[in-house]
Amino acid sequence: MGEELRDSRLALGVSLDEMADELRINRRYLAALEEGRVRDLPGIAYATGFVRSYAQVLGLDAPEMVRRFREGAGVAAPPKDLVFPEPVPDRGVPAGAVIMLGAVLAVAGYAGWYYWSGAANRTSEEVPALPPRLEQSAREAGQPPLPELPPPATAPQTAPQTATPGPAPVLPGTTRPAQPGPTAQGQGGSSTPSLPPATPGQPVPPGGVQTGSSQPGSSQPGPAQPAPAAPAPPPLAQPEPQAPAVSPNQIVLRAKDDSWVQIRDTQTGRSVLSRILQAGDTFEVPEGGNLIMTTGKVEGLTIEVGGTASAATEGLIGVRRNILLDAARLREAQAGQLPTR
Numbered sequence: 001m002g003e004e005l006r007d008s009r010l011a012l013g014v015s016l017d018e019m020a021d022e023l024r025i026n027r028r029y030l031a032a033l034e035e036g037r038v039r040d041l042p043g044i045a046y047a048t049g050f051v052r053s054y055a056q057v058l059g060l061d062a063p064e065m066v067r068r069f070r071e072g073a074g075v076a077a078p079p080k081d082l083v084f085p086e087p088v089p090d091r092g093v094p095a096g097a098v099i100m101l102g103a104v105l106a107v108a109g110y111a112g113w114y115y116w117s118g119a120a121n122r123t124s125e126e127v128p129a130l131p132p133r134l135e136q137s138a139r140e141a142g143q144p145p146l147p148e149l150p151p152p153a154t155a156p157q158t159a160p161q162t163a164t165p166g167p168a169p170v171l172p173g174t175t176r177p178a179q180p181g182p183t184a185q186g187q188g189g190s191s192t193p194s195l196p197p198a199t200p201g202q203p204v205p206p207g208g209v210q211t212g213s214s215q216p217g218s219s220q221p222g223p224a225q226p227a228p229a230a231p232a233p234p235p236l237a238q239p240e241p242q243a244p245a246v247s248p249n250q251i252v253l254r255a256k257d258d259s260w261v262q263i264r265d266t267q268t269g270r271s272v273l274s275r276i277l278q279a280g281d282t283f284e285v286p287e288g289g290n291l292i293m294t295t296g297k298v299e300g301l302t303i304e305v306g307g308t309a310s311a312a313t314e315g316l317i318g319v320r321r322n323i324l325l326d327a328a329r330l331r332e333a334q335a336g337q338l339p340t341r
Helices: 002-012 016-023 027-035 044-057 062-073 095-116 132-142 182-186 327-332
Strands: 251-255 259-265 271-277 282-285 291-295 301-305 320-324
Touching (some): 016 027, 016 044, 016 271, 027 044, 044 062, 301 327
Antiparallel strands (some): 251 282, 251 301, 259 271, 259 291, 291 320
16 A cells, blocks of 8 residues: 555655645655554554545545555454344233223213213203383384485576577588478477477476587587507617636646646745646636646646647646746747746
8 A cells, every 4th residue: 555655646746745745744654654664653543544635635545545554554343233123022902902991981981070060951041032112122222313314405497498409510521411401390200399398487307408519410529539659769788798808917727637736936935736636627827926836747737828728738748847837938838848947
């Protein structure tokens, strides 16, 4: 197991000191793991955690490496507690019999209470009817008094008037109907019988006198037609959202294959990135600062500057160290010419 850890680290081109700084584990513990010196490790619990972290950074199967380490260290797996089902003890009385007995006792108790309380011998007393005098008084008291209505108003007496039909107004575009001649009044079948003159003292019935405006032959002007509504204005076109502009000096790492990448600031020594980029992952490099990159598989990376792929990594394979992440130099680099410090 230790040889496999060392070979994987050397394949990535990472020293033991760099790996110790990345994992925050003492260098002598990592060396003890690679050389198989279990007695130099602090303890099985801590050593198991060291193996798991070391295997994850190197891209190995962490559970399998932990299992192999525990087998090699002589740590036996904890025994499993086997729990077997126990037979249920037999009950003395069936549950159905207990329920039935309880129901019988409840019914018997209710029947005894009903008998001893005297409810069975109770009779309803008949209420006598009310006397006729009280019944009449109650009926009269329940009816509200009727409101008094005002006397009807007397219609004013008006002198009889004879309405003379006049010519109806003719609208533009219509034809005036023909007026009947004076000879039509003498004909019995085609003339309307005249009403008798109203005598003084008799109210004139409403609607008895017809004016010229109520004759069926007259035409009335219809209501004015509403003006058509103005068409609604078309909706304004919404501007399409624009994609954010990419800075011309923005460096983006795009992984085509799994590759271990470490980016450090040479001025402060701070580690910006130290992990394995899976296929399809991207990482935007912070602008500014003196940043250098180390990768264990340069053919698995594509370096983009301002959205355009740089030709600096074309034709290169394997481990590459101290790559300058400078936008201008990466943009002008030829194929296979990585700028280094």
